Amino acid sequence: MRADLLSRVLSLLPERSDRPELTGFYGMLRDYPERGGKGIRSELLLASARAHGARPDAAPAPGTPWDAALWLATGLEMFQNWVLIHDDIEDDSEERRGRPALHRLHGVPLAINAGDALHAYMWAAVHRSGVPGGMQAFLDMIHRTAEGQHLDLCWVEGRRWDLREEDYLQMVRLKTAYYTVVVPLQLGALAAGAQPHAGFHAAGLALGAAFQIRDDVLNLNGDPVKYGKEIGGDLLEGKRTLIVLRWLAHAPQDQREVFLKQMHLDRPAKDPAVIAQIHGWLLESGSVTHAQATADALAREGLTLLEEALTGVPDQAAAQALLGVIQELATRDA
16 A cells, blocks of 8 residues: 555544553554555556546645545545455455454454444545545445455355356456446546546456456465465355366366365365365366456456547546556456
C-alpha cells in the first residue's frame, strides 16, 4: 500500500485508550493495513482518476479531485483489509502477508469484531471523499462480492464438485472482478468528476476473472515469499478453481477417488502427504496450462474492451499507463 494511503487509513483509526483491552483492539484494527499489501486496487483507482483528468498533487487541497480520489482509494484499502479478515476466518486460513492470520493470533470472535469495525471505518473514508456516486459504487461492490463469496462458501460447505468451468467463472466475476477492476475503474472516473464509461463493466469482468485465475495458478506454483500466502492453501481449503475442475474432468478414476476423499474432510483432518501428492498431480497435468491460457485470453479480451472505453478520456498518456497497470495485474508473478 502507498505510504500516503496508509497514512490516511491510520488517521481514521484510533490508537490508544485508557483501557488496555481497547488499546489491543485498536492494534488489531491496524494490523492488516500495517502489514502492507500490494495496493493493486487502489493503484488502479488512482490510475483511472488520472486518466479522467484528476491531477496528482503531493499535498492535495481538501475537496480537489485528487484528494477525493485518495480518500476513495483509502476506503478501497480498508474494504480489502476487513474483507481479508473475514475471508481468512471463513477459509480457515493459516497466514496472511507472511504472518499468522488475525484469527490465529487473537481468536475468531475478536477477529470478526475487528473486521466489522474496519468495515465501519471504511465508510468514514468514503464520506470524506465527498464524491457523488461513491457510496453507491461501494454498496454495489459489497453486494456483488458477498454474492460471489456466498457461492464459493456454499460449494465448500456442500462438498460440491459437480461444477462446470462456467460455474467457477460466474463466481469469480462476482467475488473478484467487481472489487478488483470494475469498481476501481468507476471510482476513479467519479473522483475526477466524470461519468464512468459503460464499457468498464464488461472489461472489468473479463480482467477480474483473469486476475483470479492467475492467483489460482500462483497458489500452486508461485514463490511463497512473493505470494504472501501459503502455497497449496487452496487445496487445503477445498477451493473450487478452474485448474481443479479441469483436472477432475480428465483425471484417472483412482486419482479422482483419492482427491474426493480428501476434499470431503475438514482442513484439520486432511492428510498433508496426500494433499502434496494431489498438488503434484495438478502440476503434472495440463490443467495449469489450460487455466493460464484461459486467463491470457480473458486478459486480452478485457484489455481490448478497456482500451475502447478509454478512448476520449482527457489524459491519453495516463490512459496508456492505466492499461499497463492492468496488463501487469493480469500477468503478475506474485
